[in-house]
Amino acid sequence: MSESTSANATETPTDDLEVLFVDNFDSFTYNLVEYTSEYANTTVVKNTASLSDVRAADPDAIVISPGPGHPRNDRDVGVSTDVLREISPDVPTLGVCLGLEAAVYEYGGTVGHAPEPIHGKAASISHDGKGVFAGLDQGFQGGRYHSLVAGDVPDCFEVTATTETDDADLVMGIRHREHPIEAVQFHPESVLTAVGHDVIRNFLVSV
Numbered sequence: 001m002s003e004s005t006s007a008n009a010t011e012t013p014t015d016d017l018e019v020l021f022v023d024n025f026d027s028f029t030y031n032l033v034e035y036t037s038e039y040a041n042t043t044v045v046k047n048t049a050s051l052s053d054v055r056a057a058d059p060d061a062i063v064i065s066p067g068p069g070h071p072r073n074d075r076d077v078g079v080s081t082d083v084l085r086e087i088s089p090d091v092p093t094l095g096v097c098l099g100l101e102a103a104v105y106e107y108g109g110t111v112g113h114a115p116e117p118i119h120g121k122a123a124s125i126s127h128d129g130k131g132v133f134a135g136l137d138q139g140f141q142g143g144r145y146h147s148l149v150a151g152d153v154p155d156c157f158e159v160t161a162t163t164e165t166d167d168a169d170l171v172m173g174i175r176h177r178e179h180p181i182e183a184v185q186f187h188p189e190s191v192l193t194a195v196g197h198d199v200i201r202n203f204l205v206s207v
Helices: 029-037 051-057 080-086 098-106 196-205
Strands: 018-023 041-046 061-064 093-096 111-127 140-150 157-164 169-176 181-184
Touching: 018 029, 018 051, 029 041, 029 196, 041 051, 051 080, 061 080, 061 098, 080 093, 080 098, 093 098, 098 111, 098 140, 098 169, 098 181, 111 169, 140 169, 157 181
Parallel strands: 018 041, 018 061, 061 093, 093 181
Antiparallel strands: 111 140, 111 157, 157 169, 169 181
């Protein structure tokens, strides 16, 4: 569904939201920043920042960016996992790609290799129609750029979106059952994702 036909297209985020991006050194980060900046004020910190730096920014919401590597490696995720554990229970947080994998891993789940690495391919996304998926068509096309995928998702998260492959249904979205943490495996900012602006708007509307 296009941005103009989303059920939430007439809703806008609260004025003057402050959104902090944790940049995991991904080439897509500033595309995400651009999308978010349409609705909010944005600040970017590298994942080499400290937890104190993130707290000092006092954001209304946080985005954990995509990035290379595995969430078990501190050099790949830096402060991202500490943010997810220590700050995100109180501050609405959206994880994208590595951000989803980091959330799964930090809360006790597993992350492994996808049946095949996908870098720049659209896939049909089935979802629960809630949270960041509110008002979006079933089966919208989401841009996939990842070689890792969530395996065992911890019980504190519900799986909110999947995509079907020949081998298995792969996790494409999760939402914490108690904390304001939501994450997607696909890239909302990709040109392959027709509803990317809607996903970002839905997240910010919930803040």
